[in-house]
Amino acid sequence: MILLDRQIAIFTPNLLAWNGQEPVIGGLERYLHALAELLTEMGYEVSFHQNAHRDFQTTFRGWPVYGYQADQHHLHLTVKRMEETVRGRVLYSSILQQVYYRPRSICISHGVWWELPGYSPAHARAAYENYVAAALIQATLIISCDYNFLNVARAIYPNLADQKVRVIPNFVDLTQFYPREKEQQPRVRVLYPRRLAPERGFDLLKEVIPPLLAEYPDLEFHFAIDKNTPRYLEIFHAWRQKEAHNGRVLYCHPDFNAMPEVYAAADIVVIPSIYSEGTSFSCLEAMAMGKAVIATNVGGLTNLIIDGYNGLLIHPTREYLTQALRFLIDHPRERLRLGANAAATARAFDRRLWEARWRQYISKVYPLERL
Template identity: 30%
Template sequence: MHNFVILIDRLYTLDGSEKTIGGIQTYLTALAKVIFTNFGVKPFIYQSGSRDFTIEQAHYIVRGIDTGGKVNPKQTFNALNKEQVANNTLLIWGSDQYSLPNRDFKAINIQHGIGFDTEAMHSPAKRMLVNAGLTWLYKGLQRYKAIKIFENTSAAVCVDYNFLNWYRTFRSSNQISENVFVIPNFTDIPEEPVNKNNELISIVFARRFVQRRGVDIAVKLAKELIEKYPNVEFYFAGDGPQRKEVEQLVNESSRIFLTKFKSDESISFHRDFSIAIVPSVGSEGTSLSLLEAMASNCAVVASNVGGMTNIILNNFNGSLIPPTFDSFYNELCSLIEDKSKLAMYQKNGYETAKASFCKANWEREWVKVINSVLT
């Protein structure tokens, strides 16, 4: 029997007091359940911590490693290396961003989508390069790093074809491992589609309130659409550093709302909305929030970014448009005014999610990948 280990920055807070929220966390806990259900063992999820701790859940065991309260994949891996038997353990790097080269474990990298299509300006060195007109150098370094970490393992799972096709442009066919797989992200599917009358048009932005997720676009859209259409409501669901801008908007209008929901409540939450928008300007795979909205019979309007281009067929199961205010405004006005188009998007979005992105498909593909790596 094999042991299974998943290594990630954190599934729980660094002190182990509570579970954190995010798309990767949702993904990895679902993967842990797949392993437990199909291979009969609870995987260990190793993470950084401010202390050593162990938390056992129904389908997995979390091992917090004292890394001084900072995310330190190398230190976490060193602890894992001491505690796990290499020839009996499959190591899954929960994100290739944290992976390290190693020869001891059979290992799989998970690549969650291109995150280097936008400039990450959080460090002085990166800001200096961009401000000095050396964006080309910065982006070159980003891409070099992306290739190197992806190749830390001989097997990898990508959540979209966008990354794989980009990667192919840098490697000849004989350099690409046969163990590179694409398994798009997933969603739960209601047994029956949700009926919506669309008389009151409710629009939701259910993303983190940060610039790269398009919150600036969403804020401006809410202002303009509420002013133009008396039958429109606009909801912001989430949190983030730009929360104050959203709160100010909510205080100014009786038809703009701020709310939130738990990750396992996404399908039931989206039932109440006519349209969901995903105006990300970069760093997207096959977006969980996009798929959950489609499964809930929301008409979706998404930016033509990353792995979302693997989900939406423009003018069939949603709109795929540039990540600009004008593009989203014009498309949303079209949907609000054309009820037949709105209903078509809702119907076809649900059917797409059910046929191609249901969780059962995702689970089966992961079992195939694991078996192929273990044999």
């Protein structure tokens, strides 16, 4: 028996760094690892195609990875070259760079990114008229990780959205992330387990840290951050160096396997996104670990947190974040209650459920024909 059309090329901004060596650490990349594992298990041959400083070909975890020399200011030209080079089936990892989608293809939406602060209505309109409309019209199916994208697309393109968009929220692996006994420690630890990118809320959080550290001698902040963007690290270290209480501003660069221990040591987890957020992996992992979560009411976070039940859902401002942190610092029993409800909620986002939903759509759009 021969399986036809087994090959699926995944177009993505960057699975590996632009030099083709180090893996990029982030939610999109984590998502693609899990999806490629599922596709491989189902019998498909997966390859990745991404941006690069120079053309390259390598492998990552057994999957071929092809880099295409790219200009950051004209990424659409790189996607065009990918389209011209790759034959057969393509799965598009995001709605970001391209305006052309092959028939019988799936595109993934990871959130509403055109809510960028400072964007004018004209900028926002150009984003969805050029990129979102192209995906809705041409792709067979758009898998969205949250209902925020579906609702926005439905408001702008109601007929197309209902035809093309289906929601599969992000997942958490409950075999790795689960409540565990917390070691006794003298300080209350607030964890920020995120990239330092502007959309993830680092600028918002660093505004509230100095007065809180001055107010609470037994408080500390822990940053679990990646090394993907050196300029963000430089900003972080410059800020930390100037902080009067920087001995209580800790940081680490853990790999994914170390994250359960990082969460376990925390009392409070902050997810202070400003824009472009889906159903955050960090939020789901913190919930599954039974932690008290403070999240902003941005994007798909509203699909995860019910304010006052399994976390605190706040407006993304300094005042609201300060108020929420003070409340949880002062009320340890509330931290435990919210964390217990968060862990129960996280069971609805088990990775096995995510895989089962994806299997249905993969089999429908990319059927494996047999001879």
